[in-house]
Each structure stands twice: as structure tokens, then as C-alpha cells.
Amino acid sequence: MDQINKLIPLWKQLYYKWKSLRTIPLRKKFFVGYDLTGNTYWEFFVERKKGIRPRRLYQPYKPQEFIVDYYENIPVQWLQWLRYTRLRPPSLEELVEDKMRIERIQQLAQLKDQQLHYKELQKDEAIGRSMEKALRNIKK
Incomplete structure (x- = not known):
């Protein structure tokens, strides 16, 4: 936890907490969590129809150009969540x-x-x- 507190400032943590609220109307993109390196993970709905599962998105902490595979830096647990083999995001x-x-x-x-x-x-x-x-x- 200390590692995350050093990496992500308090105001940004509060912002992510607000973005994770699913009760706000007309919001399509929801914050799900982050890993130990500060990468963030999101869910969003293209259409709010019943039976359509949300899309999942990974946003790197520091985007870099010319990286062939971003997924080698993602923890296995988050990779499972992104690929829908895991129902709940890891803590x-x-x-x-x-x-x-x-x-x-x-x-x-x-x-x-x-x-x-x-x-x-x-x-x-x-x-x-x-x-x-x-x-x-x-x-x-």
C-alpha cells in the first residue's frame, strides 16, 4: 500500500474513487483498480444493453512509444481479468x-x-x- 501511496498522489486516488462509482447516471467508463506499478484498469460500455459484457481497458502509468508488447509488464492477475478468465479484479x-x-x-x-x-x-x-x-x- 505504501508503494501505491508514493506512486499515486492522494488527489488522484480520490479521483479514481469517484470514477469507480457506478451509480452516477450517463457514465460509461468506470475505474476498476490499479497494480503496484501504477497502471490503471477500466471497464466501459459501448451500449448499455442487457447481456452485453463491458469492455476492459488497460492504461499504462507512463506510456512509452515503440513498445512491442505492453502486456509483458502487466501482472498475471490483471491479465486474467482483462481476458475475462477472472470475474473479479485482484486486490x-x-x-x-x-x-x-x-x-x-x-x-x-x-x-x-x-x-x-x-x-x-x-x-x-x-x-x-x-x-x-x-x-x-x-x-x-
């Missing part, structure tokens, strides 16, 4: 938990890599010692 707590889970997995993977590298070094040293021993035996 900020869920995004934070997922980010912490990914960081833990990366740390564990790094530790495992170090462990494998250490074992390889031990094997190399053992092979080097056995070769030295064999060379000493040949010289005698």
Missing part, C-alpha cells in the same frame, strides 16, 4: 503477496544455483586431487 493485497512469493522463489533459485556451483567446484577439486595423486604415482 492490492493479493498483488503484494504474489510479488513477495515471486521474490522468495527467486531467492531460493539463487541459493540452489549457488549450491550446485559449489558441488561442481568440489567435484572439480576432487578430480584435480586424484589426477595429482595419479601423476605422483607415475613419477615414482
Whole structure:
């Protein structure tokens, strides 16, 4: 939450809260939420007919030119929501938990890599010692 408060000023958070109200008449575009990097997600209706699902939209925090794929920067949970495979948008707590889970997995993977590298070094040293021993035996 602190990350969002630093990224998005209070006045803009209040503006988004107001834009998320669905009870205001004639409003077609509704704010749904944002992710940890400040990207915003919206729903809008082209026509207000029963049975027509709303369209979903992603607006990047800082739009950049010449980016091939904006979707590589979107969290998986929001991508699922955009593609209608998820009914409800993800909460900020869920995004934070997922980010912490990914960081833990990366740390564990790094530790495992170090462990494998250490074992390889031990094997190399053992092979080097056995070769030295064999060379000493040949010289005698």
C-alpha cells in the first residue's frame, strides 16, 4: 500500500474513487483498480444493453512509444481479468503477496544455483586431487 501511496498522489486516488462509482447516471467508463506499478484498469460500455459484457481497458502509468508488447509488464492477475478468465479484479493485497512469493522463489533459485556451483567446484577439486595423486604415482 505504501508503494501505491508514493506512486499515486492522494488527489488522484480520490479521483479514481469517484470514477469507480457506478451509480452516477450517463457514465460509461468506470475505474476498476490499479497494480503496484501504477497502471490503471477500466471497464466501459459501448451500449448499455442487457447481456452485453463491458469492455476492459488497460492504461499504462507512463506510456512509452515503440513498445512491442505492453502486456509483458502487466501482472498475471490483471491479465486474467482483462481476458475475462477472472470475474473479479485482484486486490492490492493479493498483488503484494504474489510479488513477495515471486521474490522468495527467486531467492531460493539463487541459493540452489549457488549450491550446485559449489558441488561442481568440489567435484572439480576432487578430480584435480586424484589426477595429482595419479601423476605422483607415475613419477615414482
